[in-house]
Amino acid sequence: MKIVSLLSGGMDSSTLAASLKHEGHEVSTIGVYYGQSHDRELAFAERSAAMLEIPFTNVNLSSLQAVFAGSCLTDKNVALPEGRYDEESMKATVVPNRNMILLSVAIAKAISIKADAVAYAAHAGDHTIYPDCRESFADIMNRAAKECDWHKLDLVRPFITQTKEDIVVRAHEIEFNLANTWSCYAGGDVHCGRCGTCIERREAFHLASLRIPDIVDPTQYSSKAPSITEMVANDWKLTD
Amino acid sequence: MKIVSLLSGGMDSSTLAASLKHEGHEVSTIGVYYGQSHDRELAFAERSAAMLEIPFTNVNLSSLQAVFAGSCLTDKNVALPEGRYDEESMKATVVPNRNMILLSVAIAKAISIKADAVAYAAHAGDHTIYPDCRESFADIMNRAAKECDWHKLDLVRPFITQTKEDIVVRAHEIEFNLANTWSCYAGGDVHCGRCGTCIERREAFHLASLRIPDIVDPTQYSSKAPSITEMVANDWKLTD
Numbered sequence: 001m002k003i004v005s006l007l008s009g010g011m012d013s014s015t016l017a018a019s020l021k022h023e024g025h026e027v028s029t030i031g032v033y034y035g036q037s038h039d040r041e042l043a044f045a046e047r048s049a050a051m052l053e054i055p056f057t058n059v060n061l062s063s064l065q066a067v068f069a070g071s072c073l074t075d076k077n078v079a080l081p082e083g084r085y086d087e088e089s090m091k092a093t094v095v096p097n098r099n100m101i102l103l104s105v106a107i108a109k110a111i112s113i114k115a116d117a118v119a120y121a122a123h124a125g126d127h128t129i130y131p132d133c134r135e136s137f138a139d140i141m142n143r144a145a146k147e148c149d150w151h152k153l154d155l156v157r158p159f160i161t162q163t164k165e166d167i168v169v170r171a172h173e174i175e176f177n178l179a180n181t182w183s184c185y186a187g188g189d190v191h192c193g194r195c196g197t198c199i200e201r202r203e204a205f206h207l208a209s210l211r212i213p214d215i216v217d218p219t220q221y222s223s224k225a226p227s228i229t230e231m232v233a234n235d236w237k238l239t240d
Numbered sequence: 241m242k243i244v245s246l247l248s249g250g251m252d253s254s255t256l257a258a259s260l261k262h263e264g265h266e267v268s269t270i271g272v273y274y275g276q277s278h279d280r281e282l283a284f285a286e287r288s289a290a291m292l293e294i295p296f297t298n299v300n301l302s303s304l305q306a307v308f309a310g311s312c313l314t315d316k317n318v319a320l321p322e323g324r325y326d327e328e329s330m331k332a333t334v335v336p337n338r339n340m341i342l343l344s345v346a347i348a349k350a351i352s353i354k355a356d357a358v359a360y361a362a363h364a365g366d367h368t369i370y371p372d373c374r375e376s377f378a379d380i381m382n383r384a385a386k387e388c389d390w391h392k393l394d395l396v397r398p399f400i401t402q403t404k405e406d407i408v409v410r411a412h413e414i415e416f417n418l419a420n421t422w423s424c425y426a427g428g429d430v431h432c433g434r435c436g437t438c439i440e441r442r443e444a445f446h447l448a449s450l451r452i453p454d455i456v457d458p459t460q461y462s463s464k465a466p467s468i469t470e471m472v473a474n475d476w477k478l479t480d
Contacts, residue, residue: 030307060303067270067299067349096351097344097388104340109307111336137387140380147377148337 002026003156004110005119006102007056009045011181011201012121015167016159018176020119021052030057030109032102034095035065041182048180059105068095082194084236099132103141103155111149118145123159123167125200164200168208172215179218193225194238202228203236242266243396244350245359246342247289247296249281251421251441252361254288255407256399258416260359261292270297270349272342274335275305281422288420299345308335322434324476333425333436339372343381343395351389358385363399363407365440404440408448412455419458433465434478442468443476 005017007029020027031045042058049056106118126133142155159167171178183201186192193202198221205217206228226238245257247269260267271285282298289296346358366373382395399407411418423441426432433442438461445457446468466478 057306059306061301063300064345064348066297067345067352094389097348100344100384100388101341101348104337104344105304105307108304108337108341112307131390132388134387137384140384140387144340144377144380144384147374147380148340148372149334150371 001117002028002113002115003117003119004028004030004106004113004115006106006121007031007045007049009041009043009048009182010121010197011171011178011183011204012123012159012164012167014045014048014181015171015176015178016119016121017048017054018052018174019158019170021054022174022176027052028055028057028109028113028115030059030106032105033058033060033062034098034101035062035068036095037187038182038185040187044180044182051177051180057109061101061105064101082196082238084196084199084238094130097132099130099137100141103145107145107148107153107155110153111151114151115153117154117156119156119158121159121167122157123162123164125164164204165207165211168204168215169212172208172212177218183219188222190220190222191225193221198225199231199236199238202231206232241357242268242353242355243357243359244268244270244346244353244355246346246361247271247285249283249285249288249422250361250437251411251418251423251444252363252399252404252407254285254421255411255416255418256359256361257288257294258292258414259398259410261294262414262416267292268295268297268349268353268355270299270346272345273298273300273302274338274341275302275308276335277427278422278425280427284420284422291417291420297349301341301345304341322436322478324436324439324478334370337372339370339377340381343385347385347388347393347395350393351391354391355393357394357396359396359398361399361407362397363402363404365404404444405447405451408444408455409452412448412452417458423459428462430460430462431465433461438465439471439476439478442471446472 003020003025005020005027007013007017008031017027017029029049031042033039033042046056046058110118122133145155146152183197184191185195185197191198209215243260243265245260245267247253247257248271257267257269269289271282273279273282286296286298350358362373378397385395386392423437424431425435425437431438449455
């Protein structure tokens with residue numbers, strides 16, 4: 001199949017592109033800069049696509065900042081929450097309608113190149129607190145993808161039944177190097193190890209390494225990050 | 241109601257913003273530059289919003305050109321068809337998935353400012369050849385607008401039962417000056433009077449003037465435009 005795969009540069013979407021390529025699909029990737037302060041992820045996206053020898057289109061939609069307000073990912077005046085996500089802290093990381101915008105751009109690309117499908121790395125751990133991660137929303141967008149043009153295409157979520165830990169295992173199976181992926185929302189040069197998405201990354205590698213001892217987390221974390229032992233002892237909550 | 245209204249600078253969306261304001265709604269407008277060669281329309285959008293004393297957000301998504309291909313509106317290598325639209329000539333003017341992208345950006349804006357609705361100027365004359373102008377697509381997007389965030393909003397199409405002629409009459413009723421709107425796709429300094437959208441504009445003014453003789457078309461057309469008498473005699477087809 002000819003597939004356009006959304007690629008943020010994070011571990012989920014990067015492993016998805018690698019996995020689709022591994023399965024023999026003709027994969028093109030697309031990444032979107034929408035004003036996220038962690039725009040470093042897109043450099044990782046480009047690097048992974050180059051490693052996988054698949055095309056990467058980087059679409060700069062930075063002007064979208066004019067319509068986004070109140071998300072800590074695009075507005076420096078909103079504090080980035082630290083520690084394991086709970087309902088309130090996660091709400092600060094919502095970018096209004098981001099998923100519909102990303103999917104609509106990927107669908108446009110897929111129509112342009114007559115692809116069979118758009119793939120994205122929604123997974124079982126996606127928090128249902130994000131309204132645009134819900135099953136009901138995915139169903140509607142899938143219908144929209146079939147109605148918006150003469151060229152029909154499917155929206156597919158190959159990882160929808162997988163956890164983030166399963167995704168680490170999948171990357172290991174197909175020898176895709178997760179060192180070339182970026183998760184942190186804090187905007188620094190190394191992963192902070194403290195924000196909600198860093199904690200999920202560390203937990204995923206830890207759980208995967210319990211299943212497959214060969215798996216090690218290759219990520220460089222800031223010196224302010226707690227140790228894995230501390231994190232495990234504190235049930236992945238920050239203590240200070 | 242607090243409404244975000246998509247404003248391209250054309251006669252339909254400009255009259256819609258004016259009409260919503262006239263009805264007493266709190267209207268914000270949003271226009272998107274997606275690489276259209278007729279970007280002059282956005283200067284008209286800005287001018288109309290200023291005249292109406294309503295906010296206008298101009299979102300520059302010019303990088304979308306990287307995902308659009310094959311449309312004469314965004315690709316200088318594709319010729320702009322002249323004359324009254326037919327199925328084939330109109331297909332060249334389709335920008336892949338444009339409406340989903342525009343709506344998704346307007347929905348993001350509406351969520352950000354907690355608006356009650358997003359309005360757009362789909363009308364009875366919208367050609368069903370455009371897949372993303374079909375009723376089935378509008379229904380799906382309306383459902384998507386209710387599922388993509390905690391904040392629920394409606395997508396509304398106040399002109400959906402109106403023709404372009406009716407829209408000219410509506411502008412006249414509320415004393416909205418259509419001289420400050422732009423239709424032409426040819427990218428020149430004045431309306432070419434020959435492309436499909438110019439011909440629809442001229443026809444709409446002509447039919448409206450038969451109903452209300454006070455209505456005159458204030459548009460300046462190129463010297464290469466045929467006369468109205470010729471157009472009427474030729475059933476709005478170009479003869480040369």
